[in-house]
Amino acid sequence: MNNKTKNLAERFIQYLNDENFDGAENCLDPEFKFKGVLGSRDNASVYIKDMKQMKFKYKILQAFIAGEDVCFWYQITMGEKTILASGWYEIKDEKIQSLQVLFDPRPLLNDQ
Template identity: 70%
Template sequence: MSNTNSNIAEQFIQYLNEEDFDKAESCLDPDFKFIGVMGTREGASVYIQDMKQMKFKYQIIKTFTSGEDVCFWYNIDMGKKTILSSGWYHVMDGKIRSLKVLFDPRPLLNDQ
């Protein structure tokens, strides 16, 4: 089961990298919840709207799986900065239900 969950999360990242946002959204449960360092989002469509504007690019360094959970260490290219981050994806019934992302925001805040 965890291999399938890992595949779903990796496919989601690939779609974001390709800027195929419709396919990326198809990986998310409609009630998807995002919790991040800089804020939260409720709903798959709300989250994908943000991703369309930000166009982050992800380079997965390491993948960890445990049951319904997939965790990546990845570099996220946020445009002006590339930030080492960890993303915890909770997958249920073939869809990503939640994502919690942690990173040190100081390099982003120092730009302002």
């Protein structure tokens, strides 16, 4: 287990939960890429700008590490809805290079 890698990804999540967006952005490579179910972003500052508006909250349930990569199984609270999701953090040179998030978007798209 690479604790340095895991700690970087966990620190990033904690910064987002604390709304410390400068700290969160410092964890990202400037050319950071995000791919999600509902869209993608190609730049650390663009991604952080969106996070400032959305103010998601994360609860990590489990972490999996392979080499420098970390995958979290977590609950993400988006406004009044909480979804179960998985996030794959690709890390290189002590910066998060990319993040891919998978989840079932139906609870966000329906009124159910």
